[in-house]
Amino acid sequence: MQKSKKIVLVGHFGVGKTSLIRRFVKNEFSNNYQVTIGVHITKKEVQIEADKSINLIIWDLEGTDDLRTMRPSYLMGSHGAIFVFDVSRPSTFQNLNEDLALVNDRLNKVPLLVVGNKIDLVNKEDLDSLLQEHQISNHFLTSAKEGTAVDSLFTKMAKMVYGHD
Amino acid sequence: MAMIEKYKTEHLAKNFQFVLVDKQGNVAESDNTLFNIDVDSQIQDWHPFFENFSDLLSSFKDKLHIDCVHLDSGNTQYITDIDFEKKLDGMLIKVHNLTSYYDNFQTMAQSRNESAIASELIIIKNKEFEERERFKNQFIQNFSHELRNPMMSMMSITNLLAKTDLTPSQKQLLEYVQEGNEHLKLLLEDILSISMISTGRLKLENKTFNLHKLFDLLRFTYANKAKANGLKFDAKIDARLPETAEGDRLRLYQVLTNLLDNALKYTDAGSITFTATLNQKWGNKMNVRFEISDTGKGISTENQKMIFESFSQLNHTNEKDGVGLGLAIVNGLVKLMGSEIKLTSEIDKGSMFYFDLNLKTPITQIKKAPLQKTIKSFAQKSKAAMEKQKILLVEDDERIQTILLKTLIDSGNYHVDIINDGGKVLEQVLDTDYDLIIMDVHLPNTTGNQLARLIRDFPIKKIKNVPIIGITADAFEDNIKGYLKDGMNTILSKPFSDSQLTAAINKYIK
Numbered sequence A: 001m002q003k004s005k006k007i008v009l010v011g012h013f014g015v016g017k018t019s020l021i022r023r024f025v026k027n028e029f030s031n032n033y034q035v036t037i038g039v040h041i042t043k044k045e046v047q048i049e050a051d052k053s054i055n056l057i058i059w060d061l062e063g064t065d066d067l068r069t070m071r072p073s074y075l076m077g078s079h080g081a082i083f084v085f086d087v088s089r090p091s092t093f094q095n096l097n098e099d100l101a102l103v104n105d106r107l108n109k110v111p112l113l114v115v116g117n118k119i120d121l122v123n124k125e126d127l128d129s130l131l132q133e134h135q136i137s138n139h140f141l142t143s144a145k146e147g148t149a150v151d152s153l154f155t156k157m158a159k160m161v162y163g164h165d
Numbered sequence B: 001m002a003m004i005e006k007y008k009t010e011h012l013a014k015n016f017q018f019v020l021v022d023k024q025g026n027v028a029e030s031d032n033t034l035f036n037i038d039v040d041s042q043i044q045d046w047h048p049f050f051e052n053f054s055d056l057l058s059s060f061k062d063k064l065h066i067d068c069v070h071l072d073s074g075n076t077q078y079i080t081d082i083d084f085e086k087k088l089d090g091m092l093i094k095v096h097n098l099t100s101y102y103d104n105f106q107t108m109a110q111s112r113n114e115s116a117i118a119s120e121l122i123i124i125k126n127k128e129f130e131e132r133e134r135f136k137n138q139f140i141q142n143f144s145h146e147l148r149n150p151m152m153s154m155m156s157i158t159n160l161l162a163k164t165d166l167t168p169s170q171k172q173l174l175e176y177v178q179e180g181n182e183h184l185k186l187l188l189e190d191i192l193s194i195s196m197i198s199t200g201r202l203k204l205e206n207k208t209f210n211l212h213k214l215f216d217l218l219r220f221t222y223a224n225k226a227k228a229n230g231l232k233f234d235a236k237i238d239a240r241l242p243e244t245a246e247g248d249r250l251r252l253y254q255v256l257t258n259l260l261d262n263a264l265k266y267t268d269a270g271s272i273t274f275t276a277t278l279n280q281k282w283g284n285k286m287n288v289r290f291e292i293s294d295t296g297k298g299i300s301t302e303n304q305k306m307i308f309e310s311f312s313q314l315n316h317t318n319e320k321d322g323v324g325l326g327l328a329i330v331n332g333l334v335k336l337m338g339s340e341i342k343l344t345s346e347i348d349k350g351s352m353f354y355f356d357l358n359l360k361t362p363i364t365q366i367k368k369a370p371l372q373k374t375i376k377s378f379a380q381k382s383k384a385a386m387e388k389q390k391i392l393l394v395e396d397d398e399r400i401q402t403i404l405l406k407t408l409i410d411s412g413n414y415h416v417d418i419i420n421d422g423g424k425v426l427e428q429v430l431d432t433d434y435d436l437i438i439m440d441v442h443l444p445n446t447t448g449n450q451l452a453r454l455i456r457d458f459p460i461k462k463i464k465n466v467p468i469i470g471i472t473a474d475a476f477e478d479n480i481k482g483y484l485k486d487g488m489n490t491i492l493s494k495p496f497s498d499s500q501l502t503a504a505i506n507k508y509i510k
């Protein structure tokens, strides 16, 4: 039977969680912002190697600026998590380390990727100094709008959860 | 009761779907109220929400409730709450359709999140803008400082050159150079003011000053300027305004003169009116409206916003001379004083600029009494010091300045203020009561005899009658007669001796 793994996308609202999933699953993007409430679940098969693939069950969670208010029932049984922030809005990564600690705690330290999205909105030098200033590492830098690094993000996640229980 | 029960059952029946699955996730029964789920199919194949069903089963004990799950199948979409209940033979899944409830919730969340994001982005934009402005202003400030020194030496060299023997045509050419210099200097000062205001370097002073003297100076200066331009000038000063006020006199003066100069510049015919009205007074505070109106060519609505922006006018070629930073300075200074410059205008009818300013009005009686006491006691100690006469020396030639000063100070009887710019004399005279003015006839910006004429026309007795000694290198009898006619009491021709000077002073000071 095909292996399937649940991953959750968490982060503040409006950072592009829904857009990243939409780009990855349907290769579409819209500038219109439709606030997610509750949870949307999508399934997508990811090819890891020539003969290895996995079903990602992607849970797109309602964003919040206070991660402590995340509903625990959504996180149950997750195999991996992607934390998304918006590189153009400091409020979404201001407390990054605390937010990540909280996610790790709630999710029992499953594989976690940190993603700065909307890189199409800032220039490279500003982005570098911003990441350095906030000591953000272990990151992916993506643009759901332009499709930058979106596939490699989810493929990386798939690989991480593949051998992991 | 029976009916209510029936309706209730009907309602619940419409919004709930019950599904029974076995431990492997095979659908045993489904009432299909909301979705069609085939019996004997795998529940996880129906929707990915149920993926890893066995994991899900082991993750809770008896019951599990999950809020707000978007379920969709084919064209059917609902937002639901889902309950799991473990039963002997498997699991009961209750799907509760709450779409309309969650739709309302979504609408609220939408507007809340959108406005939160929008306001954050606005703050970021503003910060960026301010940073760029600061950088720009800092640059301009440094740059204009750099320009000032060579500018100053150029000016003084030109002035020295003007005092040498020149042919009439050389003199004419030099006058053009001097005019250009003067214009450049004013421009540089404007740019410096603007950048200092913008970078927050400019600090306001808070000092007591004579409000009425300030108005007198404006009335006097602009009545003359207006007349020279064939315009009428009117100053309407509210009689209820107190004599003294506390604030930054220099900056207030700068604002008002900039506005008046602007009015002069854009008015070809008619009149200019300056109005000061007491809006309100409470305790030692007051609110004063200052208003400058003209019958000039007016400002179009689209230009009204722009004219206060710094450097906006630099982008436009001005038909009138001057760069027109004046209004940007006014805007900045008035803001700094905690007010806002406003404007109403109509094309071809004229413009009115106005602002309401909070000023303090020191309660003079309380302040004066102890002041006089200290002066008295001081006077007893040093009587001579207190009885010194006040002399204003207006002279731009430093050599003559030194000679005069030496004579005056050696005598020990005088307190001397020196001004080297004729343009500042009236202001100074209004601010301080002098017993005597000694004034060169040839001055930058104006001439001494012209100033004498203005002083003699003054509506204030004490100023109007102050003795004036003119100094000139001019030896022509006719010219000297003219100076006397203009209001100078006597003329000293250069070179003169100490004793000639002392004699002249003694004649006019008792």
Ligand SMILES: Nc1nc2c(ncn2[C@@H]2O[C@H](COP(=O)(O)OP(=O)(O)O)[C@@H](O)[C@H]2O)c(=O)[nH]1
Pocket: A012, A013, A014, A015, A016, A017, A018, A019, A020, A030, A031, A032, A033, A034, A035, A036, A063, A117, A118, A119, A120, A121, A142, A143, A144, A145, A146
């Ligand atoms: N410029 C740009 N806009 C993006 C990007 N990703 C998302 N957005 C926009 O950001 C807004 C919020 O995106 P959304 O995916 O709904 O964020 P979520 O609340 O985290 O799910 C939407 O208006 C998107 O169009 C991106 O990579 N670049």
Ligand SMILES: [Mg+2]
Pocket: A014, A017, A018, A019, A034, A035, A036, A060, A061, A062, A063
């Ligand atoms: Mg979303």
